[in-house]
Amino acid sequence: xxxxxxxxxxxxxxxxxxxxxxxxxxxxxxxxxxxxxxxxxxxxxxxxxxxxxxxxxxxxxxxxxxxxxxxxxxxxxxxxxxxxxxxxxxxxxxxxxxxxxxxxxxxxxxxxxxxxxxxxxxxxxxxxxxxxxxxxxxxxxxxxxxxxxxxxxxxxxxxxxxxxxxxxxxxxxxxxxxxxxxxxxxxxxxxxxxxxxxxxxxxxxxxxxxxxxxxxxxxxxxxxxxxxxxxxxxxxxxxxxxxxxxxxxxxxxxxxxxxxxxxxxxxxxxxxxxxxxxxxxxxxxxxxxxxxxxxxxxxxxxxxxxxxxxxxxxxxxxxxxxxxxxxxxxxxxxxxxxxxxxxxxxxxxxxxxxxxxxxxxxxxxxxxxxxxxxxxxxxxxxxxxxxxxxxxxxxxxxxxxxxxxxxxxxxxxxxxxxxxxxxxxxxxxxxxxxxxxxxxxxxxxxxxxxxxxxxxxxxxxxxxxxxxxxxxxxxxxxxxxxxxxxxxxxxxxxxxxxxxxxxxxxxxxxxxxxxxxxxxxxxxxxxxxxxxxxxxxxxxxxxxxxxxxxxxxxxxxxxxxxxxxxxxxxxxxxxxxxxxxxxxxxxxxxxxxxxxxxxxxxxxxxxxxxxxxxxxxxxxxxxxxxxxxxxxxxxxxxxxxxxxxxxxxxxxxxxxxxxxxxxxxxxxxxxxxxxxxxxxxxxxxxxxxxxxxxxx
Ligand code: FUL
Numbered sequence: 001x002x003x004x005x006x007x008x009x010x011x012x013x014x015x016x017x018x019x020x021x022x023x024x025x026x027x028x029x030x031x032x033x034x035x036x037x038x039x040x041x042x043x044x045x046x047x048x049x050x051x052x053x054x055x056x057x058x059x060x061x062x063x064x065x066x067x068x069x070x071x072x073x074x075x076x077x078x079x080x081x082x083x084x085x086x087x088x089x090x091x092x093x094x095x096x097x098x099x100x101x102x103x104x105x106x107x108x109x110x111x112x113x114x115x116x117x118x119x120x121x122x123x124x125x126x127x128x129x130x131x132x133x134x135x136x137x138x139x140x141x142x143x144x145x146x147x148x149x150x151x152x153x154x155x156x157x158x159x160x161x162x163x164x165x166x167x168x169x170x171x172x173x174x175x176x177x178x179x180x181x182x183x184x185x186x187x188x189x190x191x192x193x194x195x196x197x198x199x200x201x202x203x204x205x206x207x208x209x210x211x212x213x214x215x216x217x218x219x220x221x222x223x224x225x226x227x228x229x230x231x232x233x234x235x236x237x238x239x240x241x242x243x244x245x246x247x248x249x250x251x252x253x254x255x256x257x258x259x260x261x262x263x264x265x266x267x268x269x270x271x272x273x274x275x276x277x278x279x280x281x282x283x284x285x286x287x288x289x290x291x292x293x294x295x296x297x298x299x300x301x302x303x304x305x306x307x308x309x310x311x312x313x314x315x316x317x318x319x320x321x322x323x324x325x326x327x328x329x330x331x332x333x334x335x336x337x338x339x340x341x342x343x344x345x346x347x348x349x350x351x352x353x354x355x356x357x358x359x360x361x362x363x364x365x366x367x368x369x370x371x372x373x374x375x376x377x378x379x380x381x382x383x384x385x386x387x388x389x390x391x392x393x394x395x396x397x398x399x400x401x402x403x404x405x406x407x408x409x410x411x412x413x414x415x416x417x418x419x420x421x422x423x424x425x426x427x428x429x430x431x432x433x434x435x436x437x438x439x440x441x442x443x444x445x446x447x448x449x450x451x452x453x454x455x456x457x458x459x460x461x462x463x464x465x466x467x468x469x470x471x472x473x474x475x476x477x478x479x480x481x482x483x484x485x486x487x488x489x490x491x492x493x494x495x496x497x498x499x500x501x502x503x504x505x506x507x508x509x510x511x512x513x514x515x516x517x518x519x520x521x522x523x524x525x526x527x528x529x530x531x532x533x534x535x536x537x538x539x540x541x542x543x544x545x546x547x548x549x550x551x552x553x554x555x556x557x558x559x560x561x562x563x564x565x566x567x568x569x570x571x572x573x574x575x576x577x578x579x580x581x582x583x584x585x586x587x588x589x590x591x592x593x594x595x596x597x598x599x600x601x602x603x604x605x606x607x608x609x610x611x612x613x614x615x616x617x618x619x620x621x622x623x624x625x626x627x628x629x630x631x632x633x634x635x636x637x638x639x640x641x642x643x644x645x646x647x648x649x650x651x652x653x654x655x656x657x658x659x660x661x662x663x664x665x666x667x668x669x670x671x672x673x674x675x676x677x678x679x680x681x682x683x684x685x686x687x688x689x690x691x692x693x694x695x696x
Pocket of ligand 1: 184
């Protein structure tokens with residue numbers, strides 16, 4: 001008995017001696033709801049609503065509830081797919097800009113209750129909340145403030161309805177983890193049949209303070225998303241990436257929905273006043289909504305993996321959109337892509353290599369075990385290594401018993417005390433020499449670095465600059481398998497196609513007759529000519545492992561060898577070739593301060609049967625002149641023109657992908673793309689790449 005008492009005494013003296021205060025928080029810190037949200041990391045967006053049935057990205061609001069008619073809607077399938085993909089939640093478009101409500105809201109007749117689905121007795125939000133519960137997933141709701149259907153949109157009565165809709169969603173469906181407010185406010189709409197343009201002031205109209213209060217009152221644990229929070233922020237693009245430098249803090253009071261300086265959302269503000277971490281939202285397909293024509297454009301595994309490393313790997317969360325189809329199911333192709341993506345990520349992070357290794361810090365807070373280096377490899381996110389108050393530069397060195405191959409580093413700061421690290425480098429001891437692998441800036445909740453595989457005896461992380469003493473909760477090391485990537489297809493103006501893969505050991509096989517390529521198909525050796533429309537199918541093949549990638553298909557049309565730009569409405573004709581050079585990364589633009597609609601005329605060099613055209617918007621970092629409304633004309637002589645198609649490239653500004661527009665078969669030698677409306681203040685139009693869809 002005595003010995004235990006003595007032991008207890010010694011232990012308590014020891015622990016009272018080593019009680020060193022934790023570092024003081026630095027800058028704004030996350031709330032509990034933030035911390036819970038950071039842990040969610042990877043979750044699904046589901047765009048499923050009226051647009052699914054009208055094949056639109058933005059409905060006008062003039063649609064009829066009778067058009068909402070899924071044939072086999074099964075929210076359990078969505079939940080199963082999300083769960084098996086490793087996602088932890090689903091955010092559903094309860095109401096998109098067209099105003100149609102997926103639940104029987106009392107505020108409007110424009111809801112599922114007037115649709116044929118379940119004889120008007122359905123409530124999709126209820127179904128989904130039950131499905132999420134069954135699969136242990138969190139539920140979030142997207143509620144568009146802009147409502148192109150509501151007759152009272154623009155008046156205070158609409159705002160009252162909007163708030164009531166929010167109340168309904170946050171009261172009747174159990175816990176909600178995220179409320180998503182879209183910043184888009186386009187102006188024109190159906191608005192009860194008036195079909196007019198209604199402008200509101202984004203900053204004041206929706207009474208954001210009151211909106212936030214409603215969420216806090218009904219769902220205190222939910223985070224609120226918008227361009228600028230108040231809790232979490234848009235990342236400033238819909239392509240799926242955050243900047244390498246990514247602060248979870250921002251000068252929030254400067255931001256409002258539709259903020260023109262949105263590029264700053266990509267990296268946050270180092271001197272931020274509020275915790276406002278970035279959510280990276282992107283779709284698994286070109287569109288947010290399902291379009292059968294995009295069935296072949298489901299993002300490839302390499303593309304999804306890239307997005308993973310550029311979102312979660314850069315201190316963001318990853319909200320991946322699944323456009324549920326007209327049946328009401330996640331399409332088979334999307335399911336296959338999600339599965340393949342998950343197994344890739346699982347393989348990358350299969351075996352952690354730092355755990356249990358010797359780890360030494362250059363400084364330890366108060367010399368206290370509580371803050372010692374091994375806290376970063378104990379697998380416990382609640383413990384962390386910390387340095388003394390005056391130490392903002394320090395290092396951690398991990399030693400292996402024998403040379404060990406590594407190519408991934410995962411770091412996490414102890415964010416309950418704020419985001420601190422401003423600059424760090426990664427070094428490796430290879431053959432008794434220290435080499436610098438990478439120097440980077442921020443870490444935050446999570447940062448992952450990818451680097452060439454090297455065989456090291458030691459790994460050192462040097463923290464070079466920090467806002468205060470260091471507080472690092474986690475360090476992980478991995479050796480991810482070699483990446484077998486689908487070949488990248490590029491083509492030049494003469495029609496020659498080049499296929500490339502990053503790894504020279506990987507072989508490429510292809511077909512041009514529609515059949516599935518195998519390692520017995522034509523082996524790619526050098527660039528080859530394609531002159532007429534075909535679907536090019538390719539695989540990459542690792543002959544050592546006898547493993548191949550999934551088949552990727554690329555529609556290729558006539559070669560542009562004899563194409564000439566014959567006329568431009570302004571600007572330099574000679575430079576306009578950049579719009580038909582087969583490279584969407586280059587562009588041609590009309591003159592700047594122009595007030596008339598701009599057009600480009602192309603001579604195809606021969607008469608072709610056309611069934612459509614393609615338009616790549618400009619791919620510049622800071623784009624301008626994107627055509628949002630177009631007219632496409634055809635002619636056999638370049639003088640007499642007929643309109644082949646006219647319409648809107650919906651959401652093209654946020655999602656700058658190739659637009660493929662089909663029309664009735666027509667013979668033509670000349671084509672003209674006219675920019676009826678563009679993004680920007682003038683009529684300046686830009687053209688990344690123009691192509692045709694032709695048939696025999
Ligand atoms: C955008 C919307 O306009 C798109 O339609 C989509 O919902 C996307 C997630 O946000 O701002």
